[in-house]
Amino acid sequence: xxLKVTIDELITxxxxxxxxxxxxxxxxxxxxxxPGPTPMPGIATLRSWxxxxxxxxxxxxxxxxxxxxxCTMGKCDLSGGKRGACxxxxxxxxxxxVLLAATMGAATHAGHLRHLLGDLVDRFxxxxxxxxxxxxxxxxxxxxxxxxxxxxxxxxxxxIAAYCEEEITQLLSCCHTGQEGDPLDLESKxxxxxMIDHVALEGSDLAQISAYSFPKGDxxxxxxxxxxxxxxxxxxxxxxxxxxxxxxxxxxxxMHERGLDDKIExxxxxxxxLDLTRYNARAKIIGALSQQLRFIRSGVADVIVxxxxxxxxxxxxxxxxxxxPLIVTNAKNLQGLPDRTKDDPDxxxxxxxxxxxxxxxxxxxxxxxxxxxxxxxxxxxIRKATAGLPDRAAILEAAKACTGCFSCMRACPNDREITxxxxxxxxxxxxxLAALYDACIGCDRCGGACPAGLDxxxxxxxxxxxxxxxxxxxxxxxxxxxxxxxxxxVGGPIVMGEIPGVVAxxxxxxxxxxxxxxxxxxxxFLKRRYIVVTSGCTAISIGxxxxxxxxxxxxxxxxxxxxxxxxxxxxxxxxxHISGAAIKIANIFAKRKLNSNYEExxxxxxxxxxxxxxxxxxxxxxxxxxxxxxxxxxIPVIAGPHGAKYRRMLLGRRDREEDWFVLDARSGERVYAGxxxxxxxxxxxxxxxxxxxxxxxxxxxxxxxxxxSIKLNHYLDLHRRYFGGMPEDLPLLVRTKSDIPITMKxxxxxxxxxxxxxxxxxxxxxxxxxxxIVKRGGKPA
Amino acid sequence: MKGEAWLRAxxxxxxxxxxxxxxxxxxxxxxxxxxxxxxxxxxxxVAVLDAVxxxxxxxxxxxxxTGGISAELARKGFTPSLVMSAMEAGDRLRDPSWEPVPGRxxxxxxxxxxxxxxxxxxxxxxxxxxxxxxxxxxSLDRLFHPHCDLSLPNQTRExxxxxxxxxxxxxxxx
Numbered sequence: 040x041x042l043k044v045t046i047d048e049l050i051t052x053x054x055x056x057x058x059x060x061x062x063x064x065x066x067x068x069x070x071x072x073x074p075g076p077t078p079m080p081g082i083a084t085l086r087s088w089x090x091x092x093x094x095x096x097x098x099x100x101x102x103x104x105x106x107x108x109x110c111t112m113g114k115c116d117l118s119g120g121k122r123g124a125c126x127x128x129x130x131x132x133x134x135x136x137v138l139l140a141a142t143m144g145a146a147t148h149a150g151h152l153r154h155l156l157g158d159l160v161d162r163f164x165x166x167x168x169x170x171x172x173x174x175x176x177x178x179x180x181x182x183x184x185x186x187x188x189x190x191x192x193x194x195x196x197x198x199i200a201a202y203c204e205e206e207i208t209q210l211l212s213c214c215h216t217g218q219e220g221d222p223l224d225l226e227s228k229x230x231x232x233x234m235i236d237h238v239a240l241e242g243s244d245l246a247q248i249s250a251y252s253f254p255k256g257d258x259x260x261x262x263x264x265x266x267x268x269x270x271x272x273x274x275x276x277x278x279x280x281x282x283x284x285x286x287x288x289x290x291x292x293x294m295h296e297r298g299l300d301d302k303i304e305x306x307x308x309x310x311x312x313l314d315l316t317r318y319n320a321r322a323k324i325i326g327a328l329s330q331q332l333r334f335i336r337s338g339v340a341d342v343i344v345x346x347x348x349x350x351x352x353x354x355x356x357x358x359x360x361x362x363x364p365l366i367v368t369n370a371k372n373l374q375g376l377p378d379r380t381k382d383d384p385d386x387x388x389x390x391x392x393x394x395x396x397x398x399x400x401x402x403x404x405x406x407x408x409x410x411x412x413x414x415x416x417x418x419x420x421i422r423k424a425t426a427g428l429p430d431r432a433a434i435l436e437a438a439k440a441c442t443g444c445f446s447c448m449r450a451c452p453n454d455r456e457i458t459x460x461x462x463x464x465x466x467x468x469x470x471x472l473a474a475l476y477d478a479c480i481g482c483d484r485c486g487g488a489c490p491a492g493l494d495x496x497x498x499x500x501x502x503x504x505x506x507x508x509x510x511x512x513x514x515x516x517x518x519x520x521x522x523x524x525x526x527x528x529v530g531g532p533i534v535m536g537e538i539p540g541v542v543a544x545x546x547x548x549x550x551x552x553x554x555x556x557x558x559x560x561x562x563x564f565l566k567r568r569y570i571v572v573t574s575g576c577t578a579i580s581i582g583x584x585x586x587x588x589x590x591x592x593x594x595x596x597x598x599x600x601x602x603x604x605x606x607x608x609x610x611x612x613x614x615x616h617i618s619g620a621a622i623k624i625a626n627i628f629a630k631r632k633l634n635s636n637y638e639e640x641x642x643x644x645x646x647x648x649x650x651x652x653x654x655x656x657x658x659x660x661x662x663x664x665x666x667x668x669x670x671x672x673x674i675p676v677i678a679g680p681h682g683a684k685y686r687r688m689l690l691g692r693r694d695r696e697e698d699w700f701v702l703d704a705r706s707g708e709r710v711y712a713g714x715x716x717x718x719x720x721x722x723x724x725x726x727x728x729x730x731x732x733x734x735x736x737x738x739x740x741x742x743x744x745x746x747x748s749i750k751l752n753h754y755l756d757l758h759r760r761y762f763g764g765m766p767e768d769l770p771l772l773v774r775t776k777s778d779i780p781i782t783m784k785x786x787x788x789x790x791x792x793x794x795x796x797x798x799x800x801x802x803x804x805x806x807x808x809x810x811x812i813v814k815r816g817g818k819p820a
Numbered sequence: 821m822k823g824e825a826w827l828r829a830x831x832x833x834x835x836x837x838x839x840x841x842x843x844x845x846x847x848x849x850x851x852x853x854x855x856x857x858x859x860x861x862x863x864x865x866v867a868v869l870d871a872v873x874x875x876x877x878x879x880x881x882x883x884x885x886t887g888g889i890s891a892e893l894a895r896k897g898f899t900p901s902l903v904m905s906a907m908e909a910g911d912r913l914r915d916p917s918w919e920p921v922p923g924r925x926x927x928x929x930x931x932x933x934x935x936x937x938x939x940x941x942x943x944x945x946x947x948x949x950x951x952x953x954x955x956x957x958x959s960l961d962r963l964f965h966p967h968c969d970l971s972l973p974n975q976t977r978e979x980x981x982x983x984x985x986x987x988x989x990x991x992x993x994x
Contacts, residue, residue, distance in 0.1 A: 099911040101942035116834045129949045449828050683939045690911045724887030763894035
């Protein structure tokens, strides 16, 4: 809201004026809740909360590189306890790199928010109402919690974006030489970056859902097609890649206006694809990030349109190899192409369709949409013969050049048996190469490493290509937020532990094994009646998984936020709805105040909401920021093996009793609550290890006996299946005999007796880490 | 390539593990350590498990089983001292007072094998900085691990299994 005040005549003791006019740029309206203690927190405002978490979850630093190369006094070798020229030690250096990553991630999301808002305000106006439908009245839990703003319009989101930008600038400055040097203070700032990140994520999705009428918490959002086999042959193909959807939507609109809905295939990779299907269910998703290079090299796309984030840096070179013009639509990723934004579309179309220019930067989404569609129609008939993945004969011939030097394997992040597969191909057997397809993350480091000039990446994709037509799957379009009514229905069962947990399988596609890993994990917990929530590339990979009966999970499981529901919230920015659901439980179900009340809400979530994230293929700095946003709310995250390269874990020590005390808010007494959840960030070596960790990390101090019993039942069952026998930490997790799962009672009782377990005589606490939460009458110890 | 990091981009910093190529030397390290601990990951084959069980039985070294390998050990009739993730094991090892087996001395030597390279290499890098002074690290893995104090060279699976069997034999000789 803008405010203009005109005063005809103003008379004070010292001033007499006529025609005074005040213009106030923006006024943020107050809302019904009084502000809590921390509106728009700065980088140190929530330090004490962070310290409370970090007292339980100790950083374990994992130097991915022992050197610091950030300033010209370096390189500095920090190994073995040495300090750098600036005085920094290894621990602080590692946490500084984590902060840098999380800040980059938050900046990327905040930059996306700002860019998206720019486009949407231009198109719809600043006063465009934010509307998530009648079932989502608590529209912006993060913004309300952190900033105290209850946004009503796109313009209100600009205020929120400005706050995020200020914090990100301060956080980035902390990474400078000679700034913050304490590892725990750096960790606190990492958590701050994560919190800011979720505010920015939420703003972006709120804006695009409202402006483009994406599904508004719709559990029945449509099933859309996914996989390279879903493209109809013979049609021109436009491929969109990235995260900022307006240009892709402009393509869909242009197709529609020209009557070309059935004449062109518009498809995508990564989050732009996910968001496009939220707008237009006819659009198709080719796959996750790991499919990017192989699909471009397949030569199927006639035009490639990119926006921002997770786009291969060599996309122009790769597009040129296939003769597909590249249109870049975002100033953050111009690829060296000329800016044709203000040029006549006819001229751009001619230049691209006739191959005079390899691509163009068009920063106006509508114009980019028009050019993409027109070029696709013109170029498709004449481009068809170019490029593509090698066929069987070409693979057999190429493989003969392999010298068996293992350079490809020594470049492969997953150490796949590439050399043996290429050797087998040279002898006429393509099956080993094709078998690597699912496990290949599409990085093509093998191709760059081969001294014989082979490209194993292409040989793998080529050996598999005859199976592409069968790669047809379903994915439920991103539904956006969780409805308030759903929160009311499941808040109690989650907090009491009767729904054993919320498992958020999220993140990128840098998987250590097949993409089927995430599908099989999701299926396991769906069968166990957990709520499985997903987003981004992982949501796509889950769609590409088929169970033993050949069925897809989105076909089998409902999209509602309830036990046994498979909830695809949408793209990366939709992750805010997952953390937002936890916040909503605290507010809607538990009636905790939301407005600027971060510590209390996080304290509630940490102790009561049994949620855990699995980021099995987390790769990017954005993923680091998203994870950090969960950590600050006290929600644990498990990463896949490559997640160890994020350089720091946050691990609990169950063997240190002193780490696991809380205040009982009823009495103020300091009481032992057990090692739950045990870690805030860890990696699992195998998917089986991750599956055993999940039920354990869903345990909370506030579990009722029934809830703890259910959670223990899943933990013991999975532990027996994948690890064999009873877990040695069982005595720490069973509080009273009533916690013991009835179906395993005799065995557990015997085990506990042998371990010298003693039943607790204390009631389940009302746990908190905040002395101010202790109720009147009780005094904190 | 024997004593180079398997992943070419891996940065071994300014210190690199000494190459451990002779089974008797590896066996001597296991036998002479005051309080050795073996951290065993899921990439161990059946033959590797056989060798590790023999080493553990001969020396009394506790085995920490990670990544679900405990189920395979159980099938061999061997119960590991602890079942935990590799990351937890690494975290405990940096604590000079941690006792994998209550009442026994904290480890002075940690022997790593079978853990995915992406995890074990950074755990070892972390311990090289944060457990120095109380812990020496030996990699018995198939691949060379530069951040350890000593490491087996890069080998094929067959060579690795033969090497571990040879080390087990030497350890059993006493």
